Amino acid sequence: MRKVIIDTDTAGDDTIALLTAMHSFKVEGVTITGGNVDFDQQVENALYTIQVANPEEYVPVYKGMEGPLLTSVVERHQTVEDVHGKDGMGDSFFEKAKQRPEQGHAVDFIIDKVKSNPGEINLLAIAPLTNIAMAIKKDPTIIYDIPHIYIMGGTNNSLGNITAAAEYNFFVDPEAAKIVLHSGIPITLVGWDMCTKYSIMDDDDHKEIENLSTKGSAFFIQINKVVMKFNKEVHRLNGTTHPDTLLVAIAANEELMAKSNKYFVDVETKGELTRGYSMVDINNRSGHEPNVRVCEEVNRNQFKEHVLDVLTSIS
Amino acid sequence: MRKVIIDTDTAGDDTIALLTAMHSFKVEGVTITGGNVDFDQQVENALYTIQVANPEEYVPVYKGMEGPLLTSVVERHQTVEDVHGKDGMGDSFFEKAKQRPEQGHAVDFIIDKVKSNPGEINLLAIAPLTNIAMAIKKDPTIIYDIPHIYIMGGTNNSLGNITAAAEYNFFVDPEAAKIVLHSGIPITLVGWDMCTKYSIMDDDDHKEIENLSTKGSAFFIQINKVVMKFNKEVHRLNGTTHPDTLLVAIAANEELMAKSNKYFVDVETKGELTRGYSMVDINNRSGHEPNVRVCEEVNRNQFKEHVLDVLTSIS
Amino acid sequence: MRKVIIDTDTAGDDTIALLTAMHSFKVEGVTITGGNVDFDQQVENALYTIQVANPEEYVPVYKGMEGPLLTSVVERHQTVEDVHGKDGMGDSFFEKAKQRPEQGHAVDFIIDKVKSNPGEINLLAIAPLTNIAMAIKKDPTIIYDIPHIYIMGGTNNSLGNITAAAEYNFFVDPEAAKIVLHSGIPITLVGWDMCTKYSIMDDDDHKEIENLSTKGSAFFIQINKVVMKFNKEVHRLNGTTHPDTLLVAIAANEELMAKSNKYFVDVETKGELTRGYSMVDINNRSGHEPNVRVCEEVNRNQFKEHVLDVLTSIS
Amino acid sequence: MRKVIIDTDTAGDDTIALLTAMHSFKVEGVTITGGNVDFDQQVENALYTIQVANPEEYVPVYKGMEGPLLTSVVERHQTVEDVHGKDGMGDSFFEKAKQRPEQGHAVDFIIDKVKSNPGEINLLAIAPLTNIAMAIKKDPTIIYDIPHIYIMGGTNNSLGNITAAAEYNFFVDPEAAKIVLHSGIPITLVGWDMCTKYSIMDDDDHKEIENLSTKGSAFFIQINKVVMKFNKEVHRLNGTTHPDTLLVAIAANEELMAKSNKYFVDVETKGELTRGYSMVDINNRSGHEPNVRVCEEVNRNQFKEHVLDVLTSIS
Numbered sequence A, B, C, D: 001m002r003k004v005i006i007d008t009d010t011a012g013d014d015t016i017a018l019l020t021a022m023h024s025f026k027v028e029g030v031t032i033t034g035g036n037v038d039f040d041q042q043v044e045n046a047l048y049t050i051q052v053a054n055p056e057e058y059v060p061v062y063k064g065m066e067g068p069l070l071t072s073v074v075e076r077h078q079t080v081e082d083v084h085g086k087d088g089m090g091d092s093f094f095e096k097a098k099q100r101p102e103q104g105h106a107v108d109f110i111i112d113k114v115k116s117n118p119g120e121i122n123l124l125a126i127a128p129l130t131n132i133a134m135a136i137k138k139d140p141t142i143i144y145d146i147p148h149i150y151i152m153g154g155t156n157n158s159l160g161n162i163t164a165a166a167e168y169n170f171f172v173d174p175e176a177a178k179i180v181l182h183s184g185i186p187i188t189l190v191g192w193d194m195c196t197k198y199s200i201m202d203d204d205d206h207k208e209i210e211n212l213s214t215k216g217s218a219f220f221i222q223i224n225k226v227v228m229k230f231n232k233e234v235h236r237l238n239g240t241t242h243p244d245t246l247l248v249a250i251a252a253n254e255e256l257m258a259k260s261n262k263y264f265v266d267v268e269t270k271g272e273l274t275r276g277y278s279m280v281d282i283n284n285r286s287g288h289e290p291n292v293r294v295c296e297e298v299n300r301n302q303f304k305e306h307v308l309d310v311l312t313s314i315s
């Protein structure tokens, strides 16, 4: 099994993505970055999700950067309790998991694990890219030892989610995104546009999942309650969105990508309206070398099947 | 017939848009803004196009701003001879028209014509918005006297043309675009995305047009030679693009718009990658009042028919 | 007598500068730009000041741009009634002057006057540079016909007044300042630093002026009442400041400049803290060609004498 | 003796500052940040300087961030070999010191040392603030444990050195400077303006120092050869500049500050001309709470005496 570290701001779909990762990879560790909801809540959400999955091998959880590279200690980044519920788990308010977070900083864990397993640790990035950017800045030599980063972030010349111009992960820490995109590490990007086109689970899908009647399926239904309502009202999307799960599924099985191409991708950090905008330079008007493989089409049926397999397996 | 002033950086599709405007409106005047190619060449292109149309009533041409609001006298904005040919007319190098441009500045012409015909003069804007912004700044009271501006510009959460982030007209003078969009004048926006989806004329369309065997159809074929090649190579579009003609046709017949909605639209003027990016805030994440009606779908067949009618009528 | 147009946002020291200009030049016209206080109030202030001076030849007043290049019609720029009083005249609330503003726009007046007197009309700029920038944009050929612009604006590597980084005139319309500074017209710049070092009139000076017992001296005392208080409280300056009068006096008698040098000068338009900051590149770290003669020292005694002469002459 | 960590981009005056620090404080460690010259050369310069000082207690040297927070791995920040010589030591090309740098990262060293000595470790910052900002971001709780940071950086409404607008340390990493200035840690700032007014050693001073005939004085003369020439040509300053030494001397003896005040200080990160500009809001036009004590006058004689004492003591 391929080894991964998964970096997550655990709330909502991050949990299903975590289940998917533990199902499809040898997860060396889970690192938490500030993002969706209160940081400590995210840590608890990750630990609880691992408890739900009950994996054979111990999966350690490391606390990382609580907020973006450039915010000061007093400032806070924008969280999205409206999307995922106050606890980021559809207002489920689960009990605390027994497992506790590790000592040591997520950034050091990433560096140490990568340096001691050169060429073996892929990164699954489903949160603002703060931890990964910090790791690259602290030890730039890791760029030669990471075979691939799969990133959920940005949007390919399409509508964003947190603003019209930007997707949440890139919006929260565009400077971190810029550092990672230009690091030289091979990257696959799955944007918010792929999520809205191919990952939506509508009421019928939810019924089908509920009927699986496993612990996994019950968990899925539970944590998606708030986001279903939010999506209908705000994004006018008729179902729940699964960007992070889609990213992990694609990393596990690249054939899910029906179409992809390498493009020059960059992130706006200076704009007044466009902070966090991801430029995907389809027609290469900039003349820059492509640096990112961008997912452009997904085999939706295979993806759904993958998710159902995961949820079925957790009994 | 409704009265219009058409503001154009006459090159390529601007000419067919001019023919369409003279066919469908009482054109009170043509004003030239710096844009596609050399300014004086644009003036000649407009005059030549009027000569081709040979309209019953005299259509005056006014020279306006030769470049964007903020460039200094010595700087030049980016022109696009690669798209439209050196002369902006498919390298046709036509003879000079007999009609000459008027004395007086386009900005003053717009103000005077609007103020002496309050509520009657619609603007068709198919170029960078420099002239119109200058007119608004010089006499802000015109905003109450202009019933509507139809603008070809920007792109609705889609790929740009001059950069991945921006469409040419907004890119060249984003500050002017910002002034016009926030002026309070009612606006309909037809973006580059509508052009690539609904306005393309492919080889078969060109043959059909050629077979009309009118002076108009011959002119169409002639001036589109360079852009056909450019589009195939750079934009991977299999045909010629007609954003300006689409804008004028929609202004003439709003039923061509199969779908449109009012959204908050703004322009990025500060970004590093996103200068000229048009934010179309579909899900109103910004909370701002909608200020622009945005065209979202076009009846392609009706549009094509409209163009063929225009070209047939010029014999 | 040398011919000038003086462009002013008439309030406070602008009035004494106007008196000085009428005393020292043939003033072809006064043009009003949006700045210090309500626009129409500024127009009245200019007209009233001309009435106080009672010049032999008629001095026309033209209304120009009511606000900066880039603000929309609804937005307003920052005015400074706290500095100059509600009426911009030390809360004097004078009666309306008999003279009325001219028909025609200040921008057109500048262009027409300059084009019909090539090489003869110097500009005295003691307001945001909106009118002058608009004139340059509307008819760029005037740059060859204006021998010199004297500008009160910016600050030479010193504290600003409206923000720590910026002087008011440049802050209100930095884009206009940029256009003028890079126009190629020969420029002399007198910054806010010269004003705080050499133009301050303290209580003793005010007594000396009061004792002149002329109409001019009474007017001086009257309009400076609010600013004296403001300067003590906000800028910790012990007296009234006369940046505009200093500018005009220097234009009238360049020997008042005890030291000046040509430097590259530019204006920040993009900064978060530094909008309107004037870069005076003393050690030429940028490598750009000098474009502005910057006043670095003033003969204070001669300046004061000049002001007293002006006030004495108005009886 | 008070405990300090000194963070330095060791080249030129950083060396004399290091000597001064070892003379006046218990130096717990020297941390190296990318700045003046090649990073590894800076490390060697620090080690060599310690060897020159030959301190009683071992002073460890830790390698830190090789460049600013936001540059990508491939980009390089601007170094200044023209100021300090190719080796940053006046082209002296000294032999390698025997002491070698420690294992472990400077950022971790700062965090660990501060956390294990709460309230005891002052920071002397004489380089771009990258290391210190990274430490604050990695463990924000250190802000409560650091009693004071003394920072050489920025300029107080005066001319910069690397650009007209900015001083080198703030220019190289303005984002880091912003994080540190807004961290809440008590700060004293000594700007470039203090350096040019009070720290210059002219030819006479150099002769006096040479005549001390100690190992310290010989070292001073040697490493200052290139900067003397550079200052005369570029900054038109008649002598060598000692910003870092001035900072350390002031930290050691605050009475050297003849005048200081608390102001709101911020750094521009967005400007086109003003990247790294330090806003010192003397008249509090921004209304923000003061966050930095800014040195405004220095007792020059005492400072010179302090330097001579240090150089005399190294024999």
Ligand SMILES: [Ca+2]
Residues within 6 Å of the ligand: A008, A009, A010, A011, A014, A126, A127, A244
């Ligand atoms: Ca996530």
Ligand SMILES: [Ca+2]
Residues within 6 Å of the ligand: B008, B009, B010, B011, B014, B126, B127, B244
């Ligand atoms: Ca056009």
Ligand SMILES: [Ca+2]
Residues within 6 Å of the ligand: C008, C009, C010, C011, C014, C126, C127, C244
């Ligand atoms: Ca003024």
Ligand SMILES: [Ca+2]
Residues within 6 Å of the ligand: D008, D009, D010, D011, D014, D035, D126, D127, D244
């Ligand atoms: Ca240093």
